[in-house]
Amino acid sequence: MASADSTSAEADVSNVEAESKRKAELEAVCVMAAEGSLRELKLKIESGATIDRFMKETIDGRTALHCCAAASVTEVLVSTQLHTRIAEILLQNGADAFARDKDGRSALHLAVMSSNPSLVDLLLTARPGNPNIQDIRRSWTPLMYAAKCRSLTITKLLLKNDARHDIADKNGNTALIIAAENRNTEVFKLLVKRGADLDHRNNSGDSAKSIVSDQRWEPMKKWIQEYLRLANNQEMADTKRLCRLASKGEHEAMGNLLRNKPSIVSSKYPLYSDRSALLCAAAASKRHYSQGGEDHTKCAEILVRFGADLNGQDSKSNTVLHLSVKSKNDSLLKFLLGKDVRVADKRNSDSSTPLMLAAEFDYEQHAELLLEHGARTGSVDELFYHAAKEIAESEGSERVLEVMRNFDQRQREKEKVRDREYFCGAQVPRFENIFAGIQGCIHQITHEANTIRNSVSHAVQESYEIYMEMPAYFDHNAQPLRNVLTEAERLGNVFHEKCERLSQRWAPVEQKVLQLLGRPQLINKTDVLKSISDLRECIQSADECKHSLSQLKEKLSDAARLSRELAEKCRKESSDVNKRREERNQEIRNQESGTRNQERGIWKQALIAGAVGGAVGGPLGLIAGLWLGSEDAATSATSVSARHVDAQSSNEDRDLDQRRLEALNKCAEQADQLERDLRFSINDLSESTAPNITSKCSEALEVLEQLASKF
The missing domain is CATH 1.20.1170 (Hemolysin E; Chain: A;)
Structure with a gap:
């Protein structure tokens, strides 16, 4: 009996030690996730640590994923993706994206409260689930927190992933009422455009419309009046219908509508980000990218044939080229660039040109098309071009950088030819x-x-x-x-x-x-x-x-x-x-x-000799003298000769x-x-x-x- 008690006691001690060790490991993992210690967390996970377990005693019942999401606000402040990468690792190793802490909040709630769009997008897409979970304290959904935190990007992500705007909390407040109470202009407009009820009243009898009026929120009050007026305007109704058809890629129905009412081809519908049908077709073609976006390209062809404004901009100053690049629609972009579209001199409200967007998303085909059609012509465009290159370098868009390098080479060759x-x-x-x-x-x-x-x-x-x-x-x-x-x-x-x-x-x-x-x-x-x-x-x-x-x-x-x-x-x-x-x-x-x-002289001597001889000897003497003189003359003559x-x-x-x-x-x-x-x-x-x-x-x-x- 004593031996059994001893064995039981030893087992209890062993269990306590194991539980203590497990809690220490869990606490270490949660701290690492919160502090952004990516390298240490990887080593811990590789060593076999348990990461998806509540820690009610130590960290408010949160898992490592909860801690990561709650602390990710620092990621937003310093513009890093560290907590998003940690969350990705946790999800890959079995973390539950929709587990709740003691307040009933999921990691999605905490990511929205941290205003971290990249983490919200990861949680919505990595492990699809229910985005309408309500917490325990106020029965708030992630969409309600987005309305309070003034995050338009997160609101769009939630709505895109089937978040409902008609759910009310304990006090009867919808996300629209919460946005009105916090004067969240952009989120308020978006929810109204998505069909949120302006007349829904909470437990206190207040509606979003009455709250706007009571707060003397004049700009929004005028916007609501304009919205309601447009809702009852036939031309706007036709424009809305045209924009919807263009968004869905229903080119045949859209063509029939334009044949009856061609004047609305370039009309803008204010509640669709002030977009025309052409802009709507370009923006919506992303949802149909897997089919190549051909239907939306056909819609664009019909709209252009009816005289649509190619250089129009929506409320965010996006042109049809901005939206085509965002939608990654090659055929639509190629079609538009073949028309009279200004390419590089338009920047949207984020100061981005179409080329900058292509660089950011590493869409090399779009970058090449834009460059070939004049996205770098002139001194101002040159600044935009270098800004796009810097974006590509910072985002690591190697394919776009290669396109730009090739384009630079071609430009240098062209410049040399011109030179x-x-x-x-x-x-x-x-x-x-x-x-x-x-x-x-x-x-x-x-x-x-x-x-x-x-x-x-x-x-x-x-x-x-x-x-x-x-x-x-x-x-x-x-x-x-x-x-x-x-x-x-x-x-x-x-x-x-x-x-x-x-x-x-x-x-x-x-x-x-x-x-x-x-x-x-x-x-x-x-x-x-x-x-x-x-x-x-x-x-x-x-x-x-x-x-x-x-x-x-x-x-x-x-x-x-x-x-x-x-x-x-x-x-x-x-x-x-x-x-x-x-x-x-x-x-x-x-x-x-x-x-x-x-x-x-010779002849003279001969004559003298003859004369002397004649005088002496008579005639004979004369003859003898002459003879002797002639002999001397002959001798002298020889000398003369x-x-x-x-x-x-x-x-x-x-x-x-x-x-x-x-x-x-x-x-x-x-x-x-x-x-x-x-x-x-x-x-x-x-x-x-x-x-x-x-x-x-x-x-x-x-x-x-x-x-x-x-x-």
Whole structure:
């Protein structure tokens, strides 16, 4: 017996310890959920903690989900989604979304009281249930708390998920009466539009209408009067019917109504957020997105055909594009963008453009459609575009960001094309002027090459004639001139070839560049770079021409100098020959005079000898004297004859010298003439032509490099 009591006592202690441990775990989970300790909560859940158990003793009988919802007001204040993520984890692990605390409130009540739309939406959609649970203290539903907390977004979520506005609390108050008591304008209007009874009276006999009147809430009083007036207005009734048909996508019935009453096509129904039928069709197509929204697109087509206002806005400044993006209706958006709709210059009351909404919801197809149809044109739209990009980045909308990046790339390419078109259009006259100058310079340098080649060939011929004319003993002096002119002739041919090559290279370059500039929308960077390469080759050819011309002028200067030196040598040699000739002539004259005197002396001596002999010996003596005198005369005559031969030889040398003199004088004149011709040819060669070509080609090259940088 004692053993049984001991065992029972041990079991009780064990149970108490287990219960204490369980309560500690539950309390820890609730604290984590309330404080937003997401990481710790995950670890706790993974360790197997019980999370859906009332804790009446410690935390007012609330579960972890209750604690999370009650504390989520901090999430609203600091704009985070931390408690919503915690609630999602709790729901995934079996938490009851509709469990009640000691006051009879569910987590939905507490989320509404915390004014947390994201958490309310999660609780309504993650575990669908009864959104009309009434608490114990006042019998309030979540919708009543929304009416008190002035949360229009939460009110819409509740109504969308079948929350009822006709339920009354312990005091007979409906959500509409609570909204009137708290002067909650937007929620009050929404409930009235959804059919809430203005005349329902609570236990104190007050209705929503009487409360508005008693509080002297004049704006709402006027709105109620207008609402009631519209409810009894046939045109408004027709407009309301048209809007309802457009909202439901009943395009055939809507078309029949418009054929009978086309004037209401753009009329707005104030109680439907001041929307026209087109706006209603765009807004309601979200509910039919799974069917593609084709019925609503057909409604829009009919409305546009009857003249609907494409640029109208509702009470929240939403355009048909805003609503189409919100509804994620591709076909409707594509249809509207094909019409005359202003895309980017309209912002709704939340300061959002259609593109910003597409960025927020990561609707890449909508973003691409909007961008393609001008959602970024102009300075103001540029600000909207960057705002949309910032939204996409903050929301993590990667698909829209990719669309924007691709669009930016296309825009940059278009801007580059426009820039190139403008650039090319401005540069065409400049290029035509540059190319005309280059063509003129090429024509000039080619003409100079032809002229100088002919001149050098003529100079070579002249040097040959000088060489042939020059005395044999002196012709070696002409050889250096001939060698230099032969080299000049070779350089002249080289210069001519390079000029011809430059001309041949330039013709296609000029044509191709002008064609490029004439069709900037078709050019590509490869063509521009090829033209740049061709221009560089032309510059290289011009530099080669310049170098070749410099060498040619140097050789021609050498030839002119040698011609001058040869002329001077010819004149000096001519002077020497002339001097020798004079000396020889004087010698001949002296010899001839001596011979004549000697001859006279010989015969005189013979006569004297005969006279002496005759005087001495008579006739025989005369004869003997004459004979002896004749012998001496014969001897002297032989000597005179020899002198005559020498004189004749001197005359021949004199004639040779005369011919040499004439040849040398002629060679000197020819050399002088050759020098003058060479100097004239040198002066005719312009050293500025090739540099001008290089300069103008460099100018064109600089412009083409600027064009290449625009790709």
